[in-house]
Amino acid sequence: MKIAMVAYEVYPFAKVGGLADVLGALPKAIEKSGAKVAIFMPFHKVVVKNSQKFGYQLTEVAKSIPVENVQTKETFDLYESQLPGSNVPVYLIANEYYFSAENVYEGPDLAEQSIFFCAAFIQAMKHLSQQFDIVHAHDWQTGLVPVYLKTLYRMDPFFTRTAIVFTIHNLGYQGIFSPNYMKFAGLPGYLFNIDGLEFYGKINFLKGGILFSDIVTTVSPTYAQEIQTEEYGEKLDGVLRLRSDDLYGILNGIDYEEFDPATDRRIYVNYDLNSLEKKYENKKMLQRDLNLPVKENVPLIGMINRLVDQKGLDLIEKIADYLFLFDLQFVVLGTGEKKYEEMFQRLQQKYPDKVSANIKFDIDLAQKIYAGCDMFLMPSRYEPCGLGQMYSLRYGTIPIVRYTGGLADTVKEFDPETGTGNGFGFREYDPAHLLMAIAKASYFYRNEKQHWKRIVQNAMQTDVSWERSAKHYLRVYQEALKKRRV
Structure with missing residues (x-):
């Protein structure tokens, strides 16, 4: 053919x-x-x-x-x-x-x-x-x-x-x-x-x-x-x-040869399913390079997006002051509508120990975020397929998504009773539901280490290959x- x-x-x-x-x-x-x-x-x-x-x-x-x-x-x-x-x-x-x-x-x-x-x-x-x-x-x-x-x-x-x-x-x-x-x-x-x-x-x-x-x-x-x-x-x-x-x-x-944490030259330290402890080395170095406090047990959440309405950024705006009452860190990379670029820059000024706003396109930093973060946020209003959640799964960075389009097809809610699932999410396009999904993911990260390891393993074993x-x-x-x- x-x-x-x-x-x-x-x-x-x-x-x-x-x-x-x-x-x-x-x-x-x-x-x-x-x-x-x-x-x-x-x-x-x-x-x-x-x-x-x-x-x-x-x-x-x-x-x-x-x-x-x-x-x-x-x-x-x-x-x-x-x-x-x-x-x-x-x-x-x-x-x-x-x-x-x-x-x-x-x-x-x-x-x-x-x-x-x-x-x-x-x-x-x-x-x-x-x-x-x-x-x-x-x-x-x-x-x-x-x-x-x-x-x-x-x-x-x-x-x-x-x-x-x-x-x-x-x-x-x-x-x-x-x-x-x-x-x-x-x-x-x-x-x-x-x-x-x-x-x-x-x-x-x-x-x-x-x-x-x-x-x-x-x-x-x-x-x-x-x-x-x-x-x-x-x-x-x-x-x-x-x-x-x-x-x-x-x-x-996604291209498994180009996006492979075991061989990716753009990340700080290579790792695979059998060396997940090296993933934390990527987190430490990313925190350091972004001028965030280096803390192991604080969830580091990444987001790489075009900064436009489609991506659910209005939900983040509504929950921001509640979200940063939690002990967590947030890094965003991308460019787009001026109102959202300025929103993340204001959040960085207000919460300098918790927010890193990178208003630019940087493919090397993107890979470091996929490898170094604990979670990856995609609260999209709609998402035909989405690639960000696939990259994050490949790198063992747990997606938090709105279950729509391709996000619903690739991310499955973690069930602690069966040990199945590779992420967390919500369905109704509502800021409270987004906040609850982030809180749930953060709880498992902090308090359920064995469950968290299982989620990471499930994520990295998800088939998102071409x-x-x-x-x-x-x-x-x-x-x-x-x-x-x-």
């Missing part, structure tokens, strides 16, 4: 969020199964800088390729590289006008940028004379790929055997634009209706991906159910219910081939 994956960011070429981690790891896991995978992405400005940092090569394979259908004179150059640690080719679509911004998700016109990329991806496959069994598109920026393939390229013999899988990583980001872009995209006017791209008088790229794909997936089983409800559906719940027979929730995974997820994707690809719609 041959699979073409198309996305806007791929680690280590360009990374903003979890999508890059998925595209940097899932293809490798699928390749190990014997399938062939190729990745297509934009040649972002940061790609050259990262090539020097990560040591991959970039080779130009074609110049000035025109795109069909799109109302533009812009062409693209095509480059080839390889996903580090694999044989997976990565093809990069270069255009100085559309992909020259410093940041991945910036550009002169985001709608035109997406349209151009979708059309160029199709031309790149044809230029390379590579026919794929599966085209697997990710998120709204690639939402018009299924639309093009099922309309303008419907009778093209090059794509006769190709089935389309479309993955929603976060339904909150949809790509909603003026209907005027229909003309620029070269799409027929009949698509602008409620059964097509029309969405409250505009066009919705994500909706196009959902409606025109053979199979739709999202990043956890629970989230696949949630997004079919009005509460979580972001006004697309009706469309998703329409596709419910073709909608699958497949949990993301190998597990890759098997699910391969089954879905086979289903897509059976359901392929003309």
Whole structure:
């Protein structure tokens, strides 16, 4: 089976969020199964800088390729590289006008940028004379790929055997634009209706991906159910219910080779299940480096997040003064909305022995937090999958979560009677329930050392690998081939 994956960011070429981690790891896991995978992405400005940092090569394979259908004179150059640690080719679509911004998700016109990329991806496959069994598109920026393939390229013999899988990583980001872009995209006017791209008088790229794909997936089983409800559906719940027979929730995974406390060079001291005492060495050094008092029996809680409403930060704001009546420490790493950046900075000033606010992006510090903290906090309002809780499980740092989306699929409440479970959590989005979950975790940490050791062991033995997820994707690809719609 041959699979073409198309996305806007791929680690280590360009990374903003979890999508890059998925595209940097899932293809490798699928390749190990014997399938062939190729990745297509934009040649972002940061790609050259990262090539020097990560040591991959970039080779130009074609110049000035025109795109069909799109109302533009812009062409693209095509480059080839390889996903580090694999044989997976990565093809990069270069255009100085559309992909020259410093940041991945910036550009002169985001709608035109997406349209151009979708059309160029199709031309790149044809230029390379590579026919794929599966085209697997990710998120709204690639939402018009299924639309093009099922309309303008419907009778093209090059794509006769190709089935389309479309993955929603976060339904909150949809790509909603003026209907005027229909003309620029070269799409027929009949698509602008409620059964097509029309969405409250505009066009919705994500909706196009959902409606025109053979199979739709999202990043956890629970989230696949949630997004079919009005509460979580972001006004697309009706469309998703329409596709419910073709909608699958497949949990993301993490790269076990890169994220391994036994070999991770970014943490202070390596450890594994048989040397958990070394985890405390990481805690001491992290406390020292963050200018927190070095205390063994004080719970150290970490949080690494985009500082935005989705992440449940309003709950933390409401309980902060009650929370820090407890003898505990809290470290946060991330950037985002100014109100939350300032909130954590104020808390650090008010509680300098208990709070460390690191308002920045620092991948090395992130690893030290995963390894050095006792607990990891994710009280999200919604969370399609979440990777933070997976990293924390891998490093034996116990997650405290709101049971929603992928958090509900990966974290199970610890039961002292059976010794099962790998974390703590709450369901109702309420500050009191968050406070109780933190208090419960802190109690076990302080007073039930044998139980705590069992929780850590359970966490580190939880399977959150991509190998597990890759098997699910391969089954879905086979289903897509059976359901392929003309």
